[in-house]
Each structure stands twice: as C-alpha cells, then as structure tokens.
Amino acid sequence: MRIEDVVCPFCGCLCDDLVVSVEGTKVLSVENGCTLATEKFTGDHRLAHPIRRTGGAWEKTTYDDAIRETAEILLDAERPLLYGWSGTFVEAQTLGVHMAELLGAVIDNTSTVCHGPSILAIQEVGHPGCTLGQVKNRADVIVYWGANPIEAHPRHMSRYTTFTDGFFVKSAFRDRKVIVVDIRETDSSEIADEFVKVTPGGDYAVLTALRMIVRGKGDLVPATVSGVTREQLFRVAEICLSARFGAIFFGLGLTMSRGKSKNIRNAIELTEELNRHTKFTISPMRGHWNVYGSNEVFTWITGYPYAVDFSRGIAFYNPGETTSVDLLRRKECDACLVVASDPGAHFPRACAEHLASIPTVQIDPHMNATTHLSRIQIPVAVTGIDAEGTAYRMDGVPIRTRKLFSTGYPDDVSVLGRIYSLVKEAKG
Amino acid sequence: MNFLMTTGRTVRQGSYVERKNTAPYRDEASCIRMNPVDMFDLLVEEGDAVRVTGAGGSVVMRVRQDPMLPRGLVFVCLGPYANALASPWTHGTGMPDFKTVPVSIEPTTEQPLPVSALMRECGGMPYED
Numbered sequence: 001m002r003i004e005d006v007v008c009p010f011c012g013c014l015c016d017d018l019v020v021s022v023e024g025t026k027v028l029s030v031e032n033g034c035t036l037a038t039e040k041f042t043g044d045h046r047l048a049h050p051i052r053r054t055g056g057a058w059e060k061t062t063y064d065d066a067i068r069e070t071a072e073i074l075l076d077a078e079r080p081l082l083y084g085w086s087g088t089f090v091e092a093q094t095l096g097v098h099m100a101e102l103l104g105a106v107i108d109n110t111s112t113v114c115h116g117p118s119i120l121a122i123q124e125v126g127h128p129g130c131t132l133g134q135v136k137n138r139a140d141v142i143v144y145w146g147a148n149p150i151e152a153h154p155r156h157m158s159r160y161t162t163f164t165d166g167f168f169v170k171s172a173f174r175d176r177k178v179i180v181v182d183i184r185e186t187d188s189s190e191i192a193d194e195f196v197k198v199t200p201g202g203d204y205a206v207l208t209a210l211r212m213i214v215r216g217k218g219d220l221v222p223a224t225v226s227g228v229t230r231e232q233l234f235r236v237a238e239i240c241l242s243a244r245f246g247a248i249f250f251g252l253g254l255t256m257s258r259g260k261s262k263n264i265r266n267a268i269e270l271t272e273e274l275n276r277h278t279k280f281t282i283s284p285m286r287g288h289w290n291v292y293g294s295n296e297v298f299t300w301i302t303g304y305p306y307a308v309d310f311s312r313g314i315a316f317y318n319p320g321e322t323t324s325v326d327l328l329r330r331k332e333c334d335a336c337l338v339v340a341s342d343p344g345a346h347f348p349r350a351c352a353e354h355l356a357s358i359p360t361v362q363i364d365p366h367m368n369a370t371t372h373l374s375r376i377q378i379p380v381a382v383t384g385i386d387a388e389g390t391a392y393r394m395d396g397v398p399i400r401t402r403k404l405f406s407t408g409y410p411d412d413v414s415v416l417g418r419i420y421s422l423v424k425e426a427k428g
Numbered sequence: 429m430n431f432l433m434t435t436g437r438t439v440r441q442g443s444y445v446e447r448k449n450t451a452p453y454r455d456e457a458s459c460i461r462m463n464p465v466d467m468f469d470l471l472v473e474e475g476d477a478v479r480v481t482g483a484g485g486s487v488v489m490r491v492r493q494d495p496m497l498p499r500g501l502v503f504v505c506l507g508p509y510a511n512a513l514a515s516p517w518t519h520g521t522g523m524p525d526f527k528t529v530p531v532s533i534e535p536t537t538e539q540p541l542p543v544s545a546l547m548r549e550c551g552g553m554p555y556e557d
Contacts (some may be wrong), residue, residue: 010442039443047451058555065510116522135438152437183434184503185496200432200528223522252436282455287437298439307522323522333526344547345448345508348516348524349485352508356551372547372554 007401009087009384011153012286012394013132025386025405034154040385046365046409047379060303066378067415070337071422073359073375074103077335079311084325085221085338085393086288087111087364089389089401092412093290093297097308098340099420102313102427106333108324109294110287110341111306116319117255118284119295119305123263128271130247130281132159137166138279141243144181145267146203146253147285150187161247162191170243176237181206194236200224201258206233207266213237214273220314248282255284286394289384290342293296293392328354338362339412344369361414379413387411429470431462431502433513433529441505448508457476457507458487458540461494462534466502466518472535475545479505479536482513487546488538502531508546541557 006018015210019031020041021392030038041155051058061069074080082100085093086109094107100107111119135142142161151155157163180192181203189195198206202225209225212218214237223230240246247383248271267282274280286292294307302308304317307324320326324343327333328351335358343367344352356373363378364370371377380385384401387410430506439520444453462470462481472478472491478490486488487509497503506526517545 011497035439036442040446043446045447047557053553053555056553112522113524113526120521148436151439152442154439184498184501197498200434253527256435256523256525258528260521260523269482319522320518320520323518325516325518325524326522329516329518342448344550344552345511345543346506347511348514349508349512349550350516351512352547352550352552356547365553366448367557368446369543369547372544372552373509373550374552376553 003402003404007384007391007399008033008040008345009289009382009391009401010036010040011289012292012409013153013156013159014289014393014399015155015171016399018304020404022404024406030071036154037267045367047367047377048421050376050378052376053374055222058397063378063410063415065420066376068422069409070361070376070378071419071426073335073361074105074337074419074423075426080105080334080335080337081324081327082339083343084110084341086291086337088412089391090291090293090297090381091389093294093415094301094337095381095416095420097298097301099416099423100308101310101425102122106307106309106311106327107298108307108322109298110291111295112325113161113346114252114287114291115255115284116306116323117261118264120261121268122321125265125268128268128281129395131397132393135281136160136164138168138245139247140169140175141177141179141239141246143181143240143248144188145181145248145250146257147249148182148188149249152287155283164194172230175318179236179239194239196228196232196236199227203254203257203263204259204266207263207270209233210237211266211270211273214241214270214277228377240274240280243278243280245282246278248280249285250282258298274332283395290391292396293390296392310371312356323334325351329343333360336360338364338370338374339416340364342368342370344373363412365409378415379409380415381407381409383412429501429534430530430532431466431496432503433502433510435504435506435510438505441507453540454540457505458489458509459492459504461488461492461497461503463497463499464493464495466499467491467493470533470535477536477540478533479538480502480513480533483515485512487512488536488540489536490540499523502533508543509540512546521538
C-alpha cells in the first residue's frame with residue numbers, strides 16, 4: 001500500500017510530503033524523505049516487550065506489572081523527575097504535565113539541553129519569528145548561525161531556503177543569499193555565499209559588532225572581532241541591510257557555547273535593529289520533531305515552557321535550579337520517569353550515574369543508552385508510524401502525524417493514561 | 429596534548445540514533461575528528477585509538493582526520509562518548525557547556541567501549557536483546 005502526505009517524526013522540520021510504501025507492518029520504501037527519515041521509517045530495532053531489572057539481571061514482564069510498578073515508584077518518591085517528552089505527541093505530553101502536578105514532581109523536556117537558553121532570551125526580549133512558509137516565499141537572505149542544517153535538518157534548505165523557489169523568490173539558488181556563521185567549516189558553510197568563521201565563544205562579540213554597524217557606529221568596530229575581519233563584518237551587514245526579507249536560523253552553536261541565552265538575546269536584538277531598515281525574522285532550529293510541542297503544552301498548562309517544579313503545590317520555574325541536569329548533578333531526585341528521550345546518551349556522565357542509582361523507568365519504543373540505566377522499560381508504538389498524534393513544527397505550526405499501520409504496541413497516551421489513573425487513585 | 433572539543437549532529441549519528449547498541453552507532457559516536465596536522469603532532473593515524481579526558485571523565489575514541497577543522501579544535505558528534513567528558517555544571521543556566529569542552533588527548537592501545545559497557549561504568553546493568 002502506498003501512503004501519501006506522510007509526516008516524518010524525526011526532526012523539527014516535520015516534513016509532511018513523504019510517500020511511504022507499506023506491506024502489513026513493514027515499511028518497504030520512503031520517498032521524498034532524507035536519510036534520517038528513511039532510517040526512522042525502516043528501522044526495526046524495537047524493544048519486543050516490557051522489561052524489568054531485578055538484582056543483577058533483566059527479565060521480561062507484562063504491561064500490567066510494569067505500569068503498576070512504575071506508579072508505585074513514582075508514588076514512593078519524594079522528588080520525582082518526569083523528563084523527556086519531545087519524542088511523543090502533545091496528547092501524551094498533556095498527561096505528563098497533569099501527572100507531574102498530582103505527584104508534586106519536576107517535569108522537564110529536552111529543551112533543557114537544546115534551546116532552553118533560546119527560550120530564556122525570548123522571555124526577555126520577544127521572538128520576531130515567522131512560519132517557514134513565509135521564509136520560503138519571501139526570504140532573499142538566509143543566515144544560519146551556529147547551525148549545520150545539512151547534517152541536522154537535511155531538508156531544511158531544500159524545502160524552505162536555498163534550494164526551493166518561492167512565490168516572491170522565483171529562482172532561489174540565484175536570488176537567495178546564504179550566510180553561514182560557525183566556528184568550523186561544515187557542509188553547510190561550503191554552499192554559503194558568505195562564510196563567517198568565528199573563534200569558539202566569540203559569537204556574542206560578532207553579533208554586537210554587527211549591531212554596531214547596523215546602528216551606524218561601525219567606525220568603532222576594531223580590525224578583527226573574534227577572528228572575523230572588519231571588512232567581512234561590513235560585507236555581512238550590507239547583505240542583511242539590502243535584503244527585502246531576511247531570515248536568521250540559529251542552532252545549538254549559540255545556545256551551548258559561552259554566553260548561551262545572552263547570545264540569543266543579542267541575535268534577537270540584531271534582528272530588531274535590522275527591522276528598522278528592512279524585514280528580518282529569527283527562529284531556532286528545533287531538533288526533536290515535537291520539542292516545540294512540549295514547550296507549547298507545558299506553557300498552556302503551567303505558564304512555563306520547561307523545567308517546571310510542582311513540589312510547592314504550584315508551578316515554579318527557575319532554570320539553573322529546576323532543570324534536569326542541575327537536579328541530577330545535585331543528586332536531588334529520587335526517581336525518574338523518562339518518556340521519549342535518551343538522557344543516558346545526552347546528559348553529562350554525572351547525570352547518567354545518578355539516573356543509574358535511583359529507580360528510573362523509561363517509556364520508549366527502542367533500546368537506548370538509558371535502557372541500561374533503568375529499572376523498567378515499557379515499549380510503546382512509534383508516533384507517526386504505528387500511532388498518531390499532534391506535533392508542532394519548529395515554527396510553531398501544529399501538524400497531525402499519521403498512523404500507517406497497527407502493531408500490538410500501545411501508544412504513549414495509553415500507557416501514561418494507565419499510570420496516571422493509578423497515581424490519581426492513590427492521591428485521592 | 430590539549431584541545432577544545434565541540435559537538436554537533438551528523439547524519440550518520442542521526443541514522444543510528446534509535447540503534448545505539450549497534451557497532452555503527454558506536455563507531456560514529458566514538459569517532460573524534462581532528463585536523464591532520466594535530467594528528468601528526470599527536471603521532472596518531474586515521475583509525476588509531478586515543479584516550480580523551482575532560483572535566484566530566486575520560487573515554488576512549490578513534491581518530492578520524494578532518495581538514496575542515498582548525499588546529500586545536502576537535503569534533504565529536506553528540507552522544508554518550510562526548511558526554512562522558514562534559515562537566516555537568518551549567519553556571520545557573522540549566523545548559524552544560526556541550527560545545528566548548530577543554531580536553532586532553534593521548535594515544536592509547538585500549539579500544540572504544542560499546543554503549544552498554546559505558547553505561548555499566550555509570551552504574552547501569554547492560555540489557556542485551
């Protein structure tokens with residue numbers, strides 16, 4: 001069977017033009033998708049059944065027992081952490097937040113180790129963003145700052161920027177100028193019209209220099225700024241100022257390096273300066289396919305986008321204190337429920353060590369690094385393949401992922417709903 | 429020798445991200461890319477094992493040459509190998525310094541561990557399918 005308009009549940013591009021051929025519960029081929037999409041849809045490395053660790057050995061268990069034991073672990077904990085959420089759909093995320101409130105738990109999503117600093121900056125100075133459709137149809141200058149879309153978002157350039165024509169951009173490859181700013185040459189920088197190579201940790205200074213030039217204070221800019229020559233800074237500023245519509249996309253090169261949220265704030269303020277002369281927007285390159293959805297859901301319910309602590313009986317938010325890495329580093333939480341993510345692989349080792357020392361339960365379709373740190377893992381259906389649900393694209397557009405076929409796996413809502421019911425029953 | 433390690437995604441890392449217990453994932457995630465002149469200084473060749481030590485710990489990786497990297501900067505894709513080196517301190521931001529990790533690198537005769545063995549070092553219990 002050939003299914004059209006399939007949505008890819010891998011990265012924040014959430015491409016919705018895939019054509020997938022299936023036979024029973026097997027994916028035969030994927031058209032239009034990138035390598036990541038093809039691997040996602042054709043992957044066959046699911047955990048077959050729930051597992052639990054007793055003493056020094058793993059054993060098979062049932063969904064009923066695994067769900068009951070998970071509820072008991074969460075109810076017994078004084079400071080449980082509910083982490084992950086970016087690889088599942090918003091209906092499951094909603095259940096997670098309600099469960100955190102009942103438990104008095106901390107709930108955090110993977111923004112905490114990707115665009116958390118971007119959110120902090122946006123809370124300070126706002127987000128002059130737009131949808132990817134606007135970029136595709138209007139932008140004649142694209143800036144990728146601290147991002148390598150060819151490796152991380154392989155179809156971003158072909159769907160929205162460099163390699164696709166738009167309503168007002170008739171010949172994208174010729175008419176769109178691309179600027180890449182990075183600390184190293186990448187495949188993305190190779191196709192840029194202007195590659196700006198910054199010394200590591202120097203982004204804030206380069207952003208400030210560009211703001212000075214745009215503000216008319218360029219005579220104060222020194223000969224080089226963080227490895228970038230004055231001449232190139234003026235050239236880049238001129239390209240931006242002569243744009244009819246410019247779009248800045250930034251990645252973790254800004255959020256994870258020195259300055260963190262202040263880098264993003266500076267980039268947003270550069271965008272604001274440019275808007276005094278022309279139209280410019282700025283947007284984060286979101287990684288997980290539904291990490292934006294987790295920020296949306298957390299905010300609808302609690303007022304805060306990540307790192308929400310319910311231990312006071314109200315929603316409390318203080319990144320740096322209530323963020324997962326800090327909680328685990330301080331060895332503060334005494335149980336952890338991991339949903340649709342892999343902190344064992346993506347947190348510093350000290351955090352993985354604490355996860356191994358407390359009862360950690362993982363709800364995830366696949367074996368991953370966190371599996372080895374857990375006491376229980378409950379496999380679920382893969383959203384977008386054998387489960388459906390709503391996700392938010394990196395520009396905040398909600399898209400309903402599709403279910404291609406049924407397997408015997410329950411979806412995240414089914415498993416989380418049962419744990420939630422047990423918790424609610426116990427809490428009265 | 430001392431280097432600055434940066435991290436990021438690669439298509440190959442993403443391709444195997446749901447198969448972290450396989451050899452191709454280990455090979456990609458435990459690969460450290462560096463400038464060929466730095467390799468010359470370290471007396472290592474493509475595929476040689478090195479022990480990399482950072483504030484968060486120490487781990488064995490294999491060298492791959494990458495002339496696009498400037499001297500002094502090494503690249504490892506995000507994953508449990510890179511994160512074995514990163515400090516958990518976030519300076520009150522919630523975000524560790526994943527992109528700028530000072531590391532020291534020396535040749536070794538040891539081999540990179542599989543992900544399950546890395547997690548055992550963290551106190552976990554490897555699960556084999």
